[in-house]
Amino acid sequence: MSDLLWVAEVQFAAAHIRRRVLAHTLAHDGGYMSQACSAADLLATLYLQILRLPPVELPILPQPFAGVPGPRNRAYRSGAYFNGTPGPQHDRFFLSPAHYALVVYATLVECGRMDPAGLEQFNLDGSSVEMIGAEHSPGMEVMAGSLGQGLSQAAGVAMARRRRGEPGRVVVMLSDGEFQIGQTWEALQAMAFHRLDNMLLYVDCNGQQCDGKIETVMAIEPLRARVASFGCRLAEVDAHDPVALASPAQWAPDGRPLVVLANSDPCRGLEPLRANTPKLHYLRLQSDVERARYRAALEHMQRCEVP
């Protein structure tokens, strides 16, 4: 019964994440829409079920951009304040593909960590709610926009936490396109060698990247066998099934970093998007016909909303 409750909560949040990102995309004639379709369930499951994060008192309104880090910037802080103030027992979350930022922001709204007005600051001059998540953007803790660097940084944090004997985990969300990057494999190799089993990786396997379908740009398969051969523990799940997503996070650590390959549909919940296949990385609305089609989809989502 309690299972059913959290699953319903995740599904509700995921539907709202897609709706928020679609509304945003319509309002701005463009957005990272496909990432919401593929990863809404994953991010909702992470934030509502998997991650052990300290609560925030009230939904937070993002602070304006407060300058880059440096010796003279005393006011600086990373965007991790949306994840609460972590103690040793808490998990830490790192988003590797910073291009998913809009989806994370929508997730923060849906799980009560960000004021919905924060989403209106997206990509505005002087705002910290940047288009490609920076370290100071809501929910972010490191610079990961140059893909491949987030995982290595998270691994350094995981080693530090293990040295301090902290029970909390380091949870990283990645995208499958990042498995074309040498540094990703360097990081996996180091995580396995140093037995960082306090690391939990969720990969949004949507088969998509900027140029189109991954298999036409640079093949990464067999991903499961490749990752396993690097000494990682593997799980492969349906990225739209909250129970399946949450299950591997319960496994007792066995010395290996755990990699969950979450197979996703890059158009999940938004049928008109399929017309753009294979170019799904960024949706740019170019005609009134197209806008009308997506507006109808948004209205449909709003009608179907659970009250």
Add this chain to the structure above:
Amino acid sequence: MDLCSKVHARNLVRWAADKPRVLVLSADLTSSCEADAFRDAYPDRFVSLGIAEQNMVSFAAGLAREGFVPLVHTFAVFICRRAYDQVAMSVAYANAPVKLFGFLPGITTPGGASHQAIDDVALMRQLPNMTVLEPGDATELESVLDVMAAVPGPVYVRMLRGEVPRLFAPDQPMRLDQPRVLAEGDDITVFSTGICTEEAQKAVAFLQSRAIGVTHLHVSTLKPCNHPSLRAALECPRLGSLCIENHLRTGGLGTVLAELSADLGIGKPLLRLGLNDTFAHGASRGYLMREHGLDAAAVVRAAESLVGRNLGVAAGEIGTARTVSLHSAARVEAL
């Protein structure tokens, strides 16, 4: 002059003894970077990361964010060229207190262009938040760890290994942005850094023997580089200044001084000696210093052009650059 051997290897063990948060990260060049003694003394604080510098640099940033002090050891070319994006985004942007030790600066290795960091100062000083240090002797190698540790942000140290001369008294440690005044005179100023200071000293002694007044500054902090003595040394000489460094003529100490001169409106000649828009090649250090004009003779030639006359250098009068035997016990590189 004393020659000291494996100064960093010994000093690192001593220095880190009471600093449990200090970790050494290595990418398969542990003895080549004189970190082997640390590894053997504190195996629990030694983190081996294999030939994978991009991961090592970002990994170090993660450790530094959590309060550890990661000392990244590898060759300078691999920090500055292979992992530049990681140094910029994971380390420098975050102002993370990662300490990067780049070995084999300039032509100090016979390993050839792939191993010779001729552009590292230019690359590192461009990065916001980065501090850049270049020790020039054994005393500075012994004190650079304290200088580095006192900087709250990221630091790049251009490191020396193997046999290193002791030019400065052990009780006069290196200090941040504090050039050393090694000679004072009114005609010209000689600026030098790193291994070129030893050469510059020979040249200065010769110039003094020809009654030329020389001010000689050894600069071991390349960023920040704002000490008032630099201004005076650029402004005061009657004939102008020259600068010598084991680096490209562009982007290093010469450029730092040229920028300072421009900012301060000092309109005096500044001759910049260094690798002149060229890569080097695999050969001995003495040979390469002669070939690229990084030795005492080159300093004298530049001084001659500042004073406007031939100073009549007799054969053997200013000495040639010291060569380190390829198989001396102090050498650490497997060739």
